[in-house]
Amino acid sequence: MTQQPTDFEATLRRAIDLKTKPVGSLGEVETLAAQIARIQHSLNPVADTCRLTIFAGDHGMAGAGVSAYPQDVTRQMLANFLAGGAAANVFARSLGADVQVVDCGVAGEPVEAPNLISRRIAPGTANAIEGPAMSGAECNRALENGRKIGAEGSHPVACFGEMGIGNTSSASLIAAKLLGLPVTELIGRGTGLDDAGLRAKAALLEKAAGRTPDQLEPQTALMEYGGFEIVTMAGAMIGAAAAGKIILVDGFIAGVATLSARALKPETAQNFIYAHRSAEAGHGRVLEALEARPLLNLNMRLGEGTGALLAWPLVKAAAAMLRDMASFESAGVSGPS
Amino acid sequence: MTQQPTDFEATLRRAIDLKTKPVGSLGEVETLAAQIARIQHSLNPVADTCRLTIFAGDHGMAGAGVSAYPQDVTRQMLANFLAGGAAANVFARSLGADVQVVDCGVAGEPVEAPNLISRRIAPGTANAIEGPAMSGAECNRALENGRKIGAEGSHPVACFGEMGIGNTSSASLIAAKLLGLPVTELIGRGTGLDDAGLRAKAALLEKAAGRTPDQLEPQTALMEYGGFEIVTMAGAMIGAAAAGKIILVDGFIAGVATLSARALKPETAQNFIYAHRSAEAGHGRVLEALEARPLLNLNMRLGEGTGALLAWPLVKAAAAMLRDMASFESAGVSGPS
Numbered sequence: 001m002t003q004q005p006t007d008f009e010a011t012l013r014r015a016i017d018l019k020t021k022p023v024g025s026l027g028e029v030e031t032l033a034a035q036i037a038r039i040q041h042s043l044n045p046v047a048d049t050c051r052l053t054i055f056a057g058d059h060g061m062a063g064a065g066v067s068a069y070p071q072d073v074t075r076q077m078l079a080n081f082l083a084g085g086a087a088a089n090v091f092a093r094s095l096g097a098d099v100q101v102v103d104c105g106v107a108g109e110p111v112e113a114p115n116l117i118s119r120r121i122a123p124g125t126a127n128a129i130e131g132p133a134m135s136g137a138e139c140n141r142a143l144e145n146g147r148k149i150g151a152e153g154s155h156p157v158a159c160f161g162e163m164g165i166g167n168t169s170s171a172s173l174i175a176a177k178l179l180g181l182p183v184t185e186l187i188g189r190g191t192g193l194d195d196a197g198l199r200a201k202a203a204l205l206e207k208a209a210g211r212t213p214d215q216l217e218p219q220t221a222l223m224e225y226g227g228f229e230i231v232t233m234a235g236a237m238i239g240a241a242a243a244g245k246i247i248l249v250d251g252f253i254a255g256v257a258t259l260s261a262r263a264l265k266p267e268t269a270q271n272f273i274y275a276h277r278s279a280e281a282g283h284g285r286v287l288e289a290l291e292a293r294p295l296l297n298l299n300m301r302l303g304e305g306t307g308a309l310l311a312w313p314l315v316k317a318a319a320a321m322l323r324d325m326a327s328f329e330s331a332g333v334s335g336p337s
Numbered sequence: 338m339t340q341q342p343t344d345f346e347a348t349l350r351r352a353i354d355l356k357t358k359p360v361g362s363l364g365e366v367e368t369l370a371a372q373i374a375r376i377q378h379s380l381n382p383v384a385d386t387c388r389l390t391i392f393a394g395d396h397g398m399a400g401a402g403v404s405a406y407p408q409d410v411t412r413q414m415l416a417n418f419l420a421g422g423a424a425a426n427v428f429a430r431s432l433g434a435d436v437q438v439v440d441c442g443v444a445g446e447p448v449e450a451p452n453l454i455s456r457r458i459a460p461g462t463a464n465a466i467e468g469p470a471m472s473g474a475e476c477n478r479a480l481e482n483g484r485k486i487g488a489e490g491s492h493p494v495a496c497f498g499e500m501g502i503g504n505t506s507s508a509s510l511i512a513a514k515l516l517g518l519p520v521t522e523l524i525g526r527g528t529g530l531d532d533a534g535l536r537a538k539a540a541l542l543e544k545a546a547g548r549t550p551d552q553l554e555p556q557t558a559l560m561e562y563g564g565f566e567i568v569t570m571a572g573a574m575i576g577a578a579a580a581g582k583i584i585l586v587d588g589f590i591a592g593v594a595t596l597s598a599r600a601l602k603p604e605t606a607q608n609f610i611y612a613h614r615s616a617e618a619g620h621g622r623v624l625e626a627l628e629a630r631p632l633l634n635l636n637m638r639l640g641e642g643t644g645a646l647l648a649w650p651l652v653k654a655a656a657a658m659l660r661d662m663a664s665f666e667s668a669g670v671s672g673p674s
Contacts, residue, residue: 020417022405022639025529026643027638070671076668085661085663086668087356090654093661095654192359192673279362297634298651299364301359310650310654316431319431320427320428324430325422326420326422331420331423334410336406
């Protein structure tokens with residue numbers, strides 16, 4: 001966390017406590033307002049506009065049986081995002097957020113669409129069960145693509161989502177190697193595996209994890225096991241934090257991108273707000289490692305940035321509280337007797 | 338809960354399951370969408386506009402030492418609401434909700450303001466520690482005032498908030514008598530009592546509770562211990578439910594108004610969505626009695642409808658999901674393999 005001058009902290013605390021409400025009575029909203037104020041170095045913070053960027057990419061190991069869905073679904077869902085029909089689009093429209101979609105490496109021929117941002121590294125990663133998912137140069141390019149995208153735009157709040165069949169497996173492997181944990185502690189059902197599917201996924205991921213030492217440097221973990229969409233997202237988080245944006249962290253996969261971004265650039269930590277606790281099994285471990293207490297707990301496990309979007313109104317309201325609410329003095333209201 | 342035709346339930350379940358997402362992956366948002374669809378008898382539900390109505394009233398027992406704040410604060414906060422400076426106003430503006438303010442019986446001379454709705458029963462209740470807070474006729478008038486206010490307006494979502502120094506005490510007593518529990522199980526610090534203040538409040542409320550039998554009929558409980566703002570809110574909930582509105586229930590005091598409304602009119606139950614778990618001690622008991630699992634848990638305890646407002650975007654997004662999201666078929670996306 002960036003060190004703030006003590007007088008800023010004291011002024012901030014006083015500004016929140018003198019609002020026309022009992023001290024502390026807005027609970028987590030007060031904590032949130034304070035964090036937003038620190039990110040923006042302002043007692044009049046703004047969180048009124050928000051952009052969701054969805055990163056899509058395919059995974060070489062998807063064919064091996066780590067997902068309940070066929071790999072084609074990544075491409076089909078990309079079309080669904082571009083047409084505005086997915087859950088993320090609908091939530092964004094309902095709440096007033098912008099959406100942009102980035103092809104980081106979807107399998108097959110490049111998708112042609114005027115509203116698609118193309119940052120393709122390759123038509124999908126290599127199969128990470130057998131060898132590195134990408135080269136070091138590819139990993140660097142994806143990070144750099146992300147950094148630029150993350151830094152763009154005048155929106156103070158950034159949500160990042162992802163789409164990629166097989167990417168909970170990729171995220172589990174990255175998290176295991178960043179945290180030095182057995183991958184089995186980070187495996188879940190993804191978008192809907194049954195018990196037999198889960199056992200098969202566990203065996204495949206143990207094989208993939210066995211290829212490398214128990215703990216890896218962040219860039220190595222991303223190169224060995226990353227999806228292009230996860231690496232690009234990690235880069236975007238670094239870029240957004242450097243640009244002073246508030247970053248709303250979605251669920252398991254975005255949480256692993258956050259772990260990666262924080263491992264690469266520890267000074268980004270202050271910019272993250274954890275939106276929700278996912279129903280995906282590995283998320284609890286990731287949240288522990290991030291020392292995160294998410295705002296929402298709605299048993300969601302969709303990805304796409306849907307959980308991040310749903311937390312944005314809380315962030316917007318928290319900023320407005322600090323910026324616009326009357327003080328006891330300005331409103332002529334008596335304090336406790 | 339109103340019995341729905343089975344074919345509506347089956348059609349609703351199928352509509353949610355065929356959206357382009359793994360079945361169940363939006364968790365509580367799916368449950369919420371289904372409830373909204375039932376309330377509106379529609380697979381294309383709408384929750385895009387919301388009105389917060391704040392009910393204000395004073396309590397005869399406020400002078401006895403049940404609150405950390407002087408009674409004048411009710412009137413001062415009424416002015417703050419009318420000027421748009423309170424937390425509820427700021428949240429409502431930030432999220433796009435309307436606010437209206439109702440004087441149900443603030444102490445002193447009537448407040449004159451063009452944007453205030455005056456439904457005064459009396460300048461505050463009688464001291465409920467010593468005798469009934471209001472007469473049966475006053476209670477009926479407050480309920481009827483509320484019913485009319487609750488039924489008005491074309492907004493599909495209604496939030497109800499309250500302001501009244503001493504009203505956590507009133508709510509604790511009403512809840513104790515509705516549930517047949519010792520009042521001590523429903524007492525909290527309100528807006529900020531210390532330990533000594535809490536002990537004194539408990540002694541006063543035990544005395545108040547001792548005046549009447551352990552369990553009371555809802556109308557009797559409201560008459561004996563009600564605040565005019567709580568009774569008017571209970572009436573407004575009944576009126577809003579009859580008008581087919583979605584009612585977002587705020588914290589402890591609104592929860593007790595809900596208990597009262599449901600006791601008076603059990604058919605209202607389906608219309609309530611529980612917004613948040615308050616930090617006020619008695620709220621857990623009230624939520625249990627309501628069999629409610631609130632959407633948010635942000636350690637808030639302010640009242641005014643602030644928690645209800647923060648949950649509105651979730652309701653709005655849930656309705657939009659069911660109404661606007663593509664299906665696997667319409668988007669040409671493959672299901673699980």
